[in-house]
Amino acid sequence: MRLKDIAVYAAxxxxxxxxxxxxxxxxxxxxxxxxxxxxSTRMGICKxxxxxxxxxxxxxxxxxxxxxIGFTPLVVLGLHNIxxxxxxxxxxxxxxxxxxxxGKTTSILAGLKHIPQxxxxxxxSAVDQPRKAEIYQQLVKxxxxxxxxxxxxxxxxxxxxxxxxxxxxxxxxxxxREETLGLRQIIQEFYSAINKVTFDDPTILLDINTPxxxxxxxxxxxxxx
Numbered sequence: 001m002r003l004k005d006i007a008v009y010a011a012x013x014x015x016x017x018x019x020x021x022x023x024x025x026x027x028x029x030x031x032x033x034x035x036x037x038x039x040s041t042r043m044g045i046c047k048x049x050x051x052x053x054x055x056x057x058x059x060x061x062x063x064x065x066x067x068x069i070g071f072t073p074l075v076v077l078g079l080h081n082i083x084x085x086x087x088x089x090x091x092x093x094x095x096x097x098x099x100x101x102x103g104k105t106t107s108i109l110a111g112l113k114h115i116p117q118x119x120x121x122x123x124x125s126a127v128d129q130p131r132k133a134e135i136y137q138q139l140v141k142x143x144x145x146x147x148x149x150x151x152x153x154x155x156x157x158x159x160x161x162x163x164x165x166x167x168x169x170x171x172x173x174x175x176x177r178e179e180t181l182g183l184r185q186i187i188q189e190f191y192s193a194i195n196k197v198t199f200d201d202p203t204i205l206l207d208i209n210t211p212x213x214x215x216x217x218x219x220x221x222x223x224x225x
Contacts, residue, residue: 029120030140032066032162033111034059036127037078037100042209047128048077048084050214058127058208063089065133069140071123074114076100076107105182112174118167124183125162128208135204139164139197148195150186153204159196160204163187 036059040047048059056064059075066073067089074093077084078100085094097110108124115122121143123136135153143151143164151164165173169186176182187194208214 028072028116029118030071030123031115031119031121032062032071032073032123032125032136033108033115034062034066034073034075034125034127035104035107035111036081036084037076037097037107037110038104038126039078039080039101040128043128043211043214046081046084047208048081048087050208052130057087058130059084059087060089061130062125062127063092065131065136066123067091068133069136071121071136074111075127076111078107103178103182105176105178108173108176108183112170117170119170120167122165122167122170122173123162124165126207129161129206130208131162131203131206135199135201136162138199142195142197146195149193150190151195151197152187153199154196155199155202155204158205159187159194160199161207 036048038047043050048057050058052058052061063073063075072091072093074095075085075088076095076097079096079098082096085096088094093114095110095114097107099106099110121140123139125131139151139153139162142148143166148164149166149169153160153162163183169190172186172189176185181188206217208217
C-alpha cells in the first residue's frame, strides 16, 4: 500500500472515530483548531504527549480548556503521531494530515475541511501553546462584543495566541498557502481590522519549542494553575 493510500485509509478510520467521540449535546458552532502535526524536531520528542499540569498532557490540557467553554476542539495530527488520537477526549475531533511535512499551512487547510460551513468562531492555536480557559473566555467575549472579524491577544504590544476568526474569514483562510506566509498573510492584510485584546499575562505569548523552555516552565504546574 502506498504512503498516500495509507494516509487516506487512516483518515477514513479517524472519521468514524470522531463521530462516536462527539457529545450529542454539543452545538458545533464554535471550534478550536489545534495544530499538532509537527515533528517537534527542536523538542526531540512528540509534544502532544508531554506531561502538563496535574497529570495531563499538553494535548489533553488544551482539550479540557476548550471543552470547558463550549468549543469543539479539532486536533490535526500527522502520520508520525497518529496514535495520539487515542488520547483525544470525548467531545473532540481529530484529523490526520498526511502532508504535514510540507508546513503548518497544510494542517490548517486539512482541519478547515472538517469545520462546518456555518461555524461562528474558529480559534487557531498549536499544541505547544497551552492557555487557561479564562484567557479563551475573555477573548471570545471580546470577539463577540465587538463583532470582530479577527481577535488576538496581546502582551506588551506583542501579539500572541490563540487567534479567533469569524465565519466571514473562512474564504481567506481556505486560500492561504505556505509559499505566501500562510496565516501570517491574513494577519498582515487585515492587521488594522484585528480586535486586539490586551492581557497582563505573558503566557499568551507562550510557545514551547525546546527542552530548556519546557523545563523552565515546570510542566505547567506554576504557569497554568
